[in-house]
Amino acid sequence: MALRYALIYALSYKPVDDISYDRQHGTDTSGIVPTRNLDIADDSTRWQANLFLASPARITRYMIEAQLGAESINPEDYSFVDYGSGKGRSTLVAAEYPFKRAIGIEISAELTAIARQNAERVKSRCAAPVEFFCTDARKFSLPEGNLFLHMYHPFGQDILREVLSGIRDQAIASEQPRRILIPYLFSVAMAKAVFHEFPEFRRTRDVFCMNPQYRWTLYEWVPHSPTGDGANNSASLL
Numbered sequence: 669m670a671l672r673y674a675l676i677y678a679l680s681y682k683p684v685d686d687i688s689y690d691r692q693h694g695t696d697t698s699g700i701v702p703t704r705n706l707d708i709a710d711d712s713t714r715w716q717a718n719l720f721l722a723s724p725a726r727i728t729r730y731m732i733e734a735q736l737g738a739e740s741i742n743p744e745d746y747s748f749v750d751y752g753s754g755k756g757r758s759t760l761v762a763a764e765y766p767f768k769r770a771i772g773i774e775i776s777a778e779l780t781a782i783a784r785q786n787a788e789r790v791k792s793r794c795a796a797p798v799e800f801f802c803t804d805a806r807k808f809s810l811p812e813g814n815l816f817l818h819m820y821h822p823f824g825q826d827i828l829r830e831v832l833s834g835i836r837d838q839a840i841a842s843e844q845p846r847r848i849l850i851p852y853l854f855s856v857a858m859a860k861a862v863f864h865e866f867p868e869f870r871r872t873r874d875v876f877c878m879n880p881q882y883r884w885t886l887y888e889w890v891p892h893s894p895t896g897d898g899a900n901n902s903a904s905l906l
């Protein structure tokens with residue numbers, strides 16, 4: 669039995685060991701930084717931060733292509749924003765597509781500096797302008813227009829709640845009609861429960877790819893749900 673588990677472990681995908689993107693591009697987007705080692709000054713913010721671990725490039729590509737195809741989306745009409753961008757891999761993968769902008773926001777100054785160096789290394793191959801902002805996600809002002817807001821389980825429930833309420837308030841305040849899609853990777857029950865508090869973020873679907881670790885849920889901002897009975901309200905939290 670022990671041998672069987674050892675074999676399963678040996679053959680399983682280990683994201684920390686996946687350096688395929690870096691090998692191809694000469695970047696440094698891999699590795700892991702435990703929460704306790706993140707350079708976040710405020711204790712309660714660090715307490716709610718999730719560790720740095722990059723999402724696999726193929727998962728980000730799959731997620732983007734699934735959305736572009738299923739919704740007939742032209743990336744030129746959308747800005748991509750990665751909440752908690754770490755060393756920037758997801759943002760740089762998004763920049764392979766002609767988004768209006770590819771933006772990463774990250775609270776750690778050390779990780780943001782690495783992300784900016786990575787952007788320099790791949791800039792000739794980017795189809796979208798790339799920017800990295802070093803800021804707490806709660807303080808980020810959304811760009812105008814349609815948005816693709818990527819989240820790879822970046823923080824705990826209190827911060828997620830504040831971030832979603834900020835997105836909601838900015839969306840309500842915008843003068844032009846806009847579409848806001850939020851793919852949430854590593855869709856755990858905690859995150860679903862927080863989204864569930866915001867009926868305007870309608871849960872449109874759950875997608876499994878590769879393994880359950882990379883389950884993601886797509887939410888869409890639906891400002892004026894006439895009945896309030898969107899998928900988010902009726903769906904199970906699991």
Ligand SMILES: C[S@@+](CC[C@H](N)C(=O)[O-])C[C@H]1O[C@@H](n2cnc3c(N)ncnc32)[C@H](O)[C@@H]1O
Nearest residue numbers: 717720721722723752754758775804805820822
């Ligand atoms: C799981 S990593 C995601 C990395 C990247 N998004 C990806 O997909 O490859 C989560 C990141 O969120 C960042 N983070 C945590 N709390 C944050 C906050 N309040 N504001 C901005 N970034 C935050 C962490 O520093 C970490 O780099």
